[in-house]
Amino acid sequence: MFWTIEDTIEVVKLGVALILSTQFAYGCTIALLEKTMLGFYEYSIYDPPTTTIQKMINIFQKGLLGSGHYIYTKIGKYNWFVRKILFLIALAIQGILSITLYYIISGLLEGIFL
Structure with missing residues (x-):
């Protein structure tokens, strides 16, 4: 019933997976839309941020x-077709x-703390 180091490692691993998968999913939506x-991204960023809240939102x-x-x-700077191909290659990379970074972080956490 207590919070253990295994639980903490699992939460950190889930957080890393969440951030990495969100980056990839947003890249996929950029490829489609x-x-x-x-425009949504540029609308949601404050340029330049003047308050601490705006800086936190930007981060x-x-x-x-x-x-x-x-x-x-x-x-x-490339035309539409070349830009799409390059972006899909970058998205695959x-x-x-x-995935590689997730497994490296997961292995390091488990190796250090378990």
Whole structure:
């Protein structure tokens, strides 16, 4: 009935999985609904943030949704077809890296604390 170190490790692993999967899922929606999702992201970021609350909102948004927007703006100079192909390649690489990073963090947590 008590909170154990195994429970803490499980919560951290779930948090990491949540962040990585949210980044990937938002990237997938950018691939499908390009301008709508980019507009939503730009609308939800304060530029420049003036208060502490605005800074916290920016950190939260960039932490959960920032990678897709960042990658898409970097390849924005190409035409539509090339941009889609490059973004899908980047999204596949991000998916593989997310899974790898999850297993590395999971193994480190279990190796250190268990």
